[in-house]
Amino acid sequence: MMAVSRHADELAQGARQLDVELTEAQQVRLLAYLALLIKWNKAYNLTAVRDPDEMVSRHLLDSLSVVPFVAAGGADWLDVGSGGGMPGIPLAILFPERRFTLLDSNGKKTRFLTQVKLELKLDNLDVVHARAEAFQPERPFAGIVSRAFSSLEDFAVWTRHLGDAETRWLAMKGQHPADELGALPADFRLESANALAVPGCQGQRHLLILRRTL
Template sequence: MTTVSPRQAEELAAGIRALGLACTAEQQERLLAYLALLVKWNKAYNLTAVRDPDEMVSRHLLDSLSIAPHVAAGGDTWLDVGSGGGMPGVPLAILFPERRFTLLDGNGKKTRFLTQVKLELGLGNLEVVQSRVEAFRPSQPFAGIVSRAFSALADFANWTRHLGDAATRWLAMKGVQPDDELQALPADFHVEHCHLLDVPGCQGQRHLLILRRTS
């Protein structure tokens, strides 16, 4: 299997310290094992446009972990919509073993990769679902729904409305603050908070928008 370098391990550890996160040595090893799987499978499955493993530490692992305080403040059941290669769902599932994460994607190659990640890393708190988001019908609403570079805010809200309720928090990870997208937000959604994220090693702006349904 592809292995990670000491440099990548050091960058991850430094980034976790900079983010102020509590992450055990075992969790960091799992994060690096996930990175190794991502690098290996990306060659055939085109999971991410980022090819350099060094870049993946900041742009995928640390970027995913940057929203951890907002997940910690939420409930126990989380949905990662359009999970793709597993960001942010896999790193968050590693960091929060006491919470349950459902990773949803309509692409069979990507869900096969995610299933392999679940098996190889022993992530019992992670469920992989292959489905279009509009067709997904879980038995209960999720406490939190997160997307990373998935769609415009209006589409994110409209496509996932049926997956949450008044208590659900929608977390949309974006680059620059999407003012045009905010203007098109459906009437029954509002922005509760907009946070500027400081991701170690990442160039450019990163924002987290927290949406709620208007009761």
């Protein structure tokens, strides 16, 4: 119980530092998601972060750091290479009025994501077990987000068909990837590069927002 209380305090304080307003129900859901992540990680290897005390900052608060950029976007979002559900699940909890599709090619991870959807009753969440290149949605997404998924070039090439000229591609990165930006496909441009200050995270964090030009 002490760990749960400590995680709750860290989450609440970190959210305030990020200027993200959490309702009590959202905080309860985020902590329930964290508990499931800790439980399933032992068998499913969902994340390389093994210490539960690190997961609040490295996973929950890191995911919440992009909330203002998602708030400025449309209603239909795709989390590519979602893995253990970051940032898609925290974002789905924060934005119940929007739809989030979590895409991953690893069957164990999509089984975990489906379990989270059921246990947390996230009706605005869809889980898809497929490779990004093979996924064929009915319509383009308003926003496509990735967190440590691939190089910017691969992110753009593998998901090009999932968006259009109105789509915003959000790539969550560590250090500013100048070399990766130089390798962007000709039909993509950098709209903005944003340094993120994630409470409790020591390393650099950046969010790069891309657009298609053709």
